[in-house]
Amino acid sequence: MEFKKITTPLSEDTIAALRTGDEVLISGTIYTARDEAHRRLTLLIAENMPLPFNIEGQIIYYVGPSPAKPGEVIGSAGPTTSYRMDKYAPVLMEHGLKGMIGKGKRSEEVKSAMKKYKAVYFGAIGGAGALIAKSIKSSKVIAYEELLSEAVRELTVEDFPAIVVNDIFGGDLYNEGKLKFAGKFK
Amino acid sequence: MKIIKLDQISNAVIDLITHAASNLSEDVIKSLNNSLDIEISESGKSVLNKIIKNAEIAKSEDRPLCQDTGLAVFFVEIGSDIAIEGGTITEGINEGTRKGYEKGYLRKSTCDPLTRKNIGDNTPAIIHYEFTGGDKLKISYAAKGGGSENMSRIKMMKPSDGIQGIIDFAVETMEIAGPNPCPPNIIGIGIGGNFERSAIIAKKALFRNIGTINPDKELAQIEQTIYNKINKIGTGPMGFGGVCTALAVHIIKEPCHIASMPIAINIECHSHRHGSVVL
Structure with a gap:
């Protein structure tokens, strides 16, 4: 399997070249946020307040890592299920978000917002938190420290492994993969 | 005393x-390796290999x-x-x-x-x-974990729904769950009891070691039927498409009210972390 290496912030060209099913290795800065952080970020947008990071062209990773042991950058850090962020994702895309990393299906609203705002959804392997942590080179809490593992973190990643689930052309790996293998079990 | x-x-x-937290038990590792032999999807195999690699890293580096x-x-x-x-x-x-x-x-x-x-x-x-x-x-x-728990379901079925109704509800639950509960999954099914008891025995069914056969022949047969049907859905490892969606189906049944047929489906992720001790 060939990998596409991509770097953040994501350019329009990079995004346009990605297709559903592409295995990618992501490098650069990404930001973490889960349920409560999303609620707060969208509240800031509603109130015309600045976000804790520049969201233009960026990727948000849906993760709540386990605590780092002394001397480690981060604990285990695999994806959480994405649908819980569906309510908040379209407004973040409207304000410049270009990528999301998580696991599991997205709503129709999120999928049409991805087409409209030219953003991509990447799937990471749930339950592979020890493996994924190896691609995380630095981690810094930049907002909502009181949320503990759910705080917003700025991560530097190198060759973070993921797969394109939804591209900007309406492709959906979950639908396509299921159709391809339905009934094939012997 | x-x-x-x-x-x-x-x-x-x-x-x-x-x-x-960092040591996947033998029954789970064996079952993941068996899945690699069964899986025909390239992305499915790639996911299974990464899951197995993850278990090796977790064990050797003592990471969750x-x-x-x-x-x-x-x-x-x-x-x-x-x-x-x-x-x-x-x-x-x-x-x-x-x-x-x-x-x-x-x-x-x-x-x-x-x-x-x-x-x-x-x-x-x-x-x-x-x-x-x-x-x-x-x-x-x-x-x-929360991801697989969130996709679990319970239903107070009618006695007339029968075994076919139970099978259909279990398969429908896994259809709806799709990629969300981190497949391949272990599916614990509680049949009978009452509303809360069905959920508790569904959870308890997850504690049975993978690869063991249900001593009740009829339940073993139902487990096999549900396992085959779930793997025909096409979801595959992490939902990217494939034939390994279930690692195992475990059923526990208990007597219920003459008017009821409670059924609970408790889904567990592939990272099935369990153990026991006797004092």
Whole structure:
């Protein structure tokens, strides 16, 4: 399997070249946020307040890592299920978000917002938190420290492994993969 | 009467929790390797290989297999000939949970359901007690993640729905779950009891080792039918398409009311972290 290496912030060209099913290795800065952080970020947008990071062209990773042991950058850090962020994702895309990393299906609203705002959804392997942590080179809490593992973190990643689930052309790996293998079990 | 001290319980719980977090048990590893032989999808195989690699890293570097180190769920069998010194079993298990999640650098995931404020120490543990004869205290533990738990379902079916209704509900539950519960999954099914009892026995069914055969021949047959149907859905490892969606289907049944047929489907992720100890 060939990998596409991509770097953040994501350019329009990079995004346009990605297709559903592409295995990618992501490098650069990404930001973490889960349920409560999303609620707060969208509240800031509603109130015309600045976000804790520049969201233009960026990727948000849906993760709540386990605590780092002394001397480690981060604990285990695999994806959480994405649908819980569906309510908040379209407004973040409207304000410049270009990528999301998580696991599991997205709503129709999120999928049409991805087409409209030219953003991509990447799937990471749930339950592979020890493996994924190896691609995380630095981690810094930049907002909502009181949320503990759910705080917003700025991560530097190198060759973070993921797969394109939804591209900007309406492709959906979950639908396509299921159709391809339905009934094939012997 | 055998005396068991409270710190024996909490120390045993600390060991169970910290060990399970980074060591996938033999039954799960074997079942993942078997899946690799069955899987025909390239992306499915790639995912399974990464899951197995993840288990190797977690074990050798003593890192949690998954950042969601779960709610701490226990099934406890209490012999009639034991006495606990220093407090209640519940206190001992919660103390062990508090210390185990701290010692292992594990994520604390319990929170207030309304304010969403984190409790901070992963208590309270969820504990189910059973009383038996003898002088043993058996503590079985599982770290139960939120993603798979969220896709679980319960239904009060009609007696006329029959076995076919049970099979259809289980398969429909996995259709709806799709990629969300981190497939390939272990599916615990509770048939009978009442509303809450069906859910508890569905959870308990997850504690049976993968690869063991249900001693009840009819249930073993239903498990096989559901397993085959789930793997025909096409979801595959992490939902990217494939034929390995279920690692195992485990059923427990209990008598129910003549008017009812409760059924609960408890889904467990591939990172099935469990263990037990006898004191």
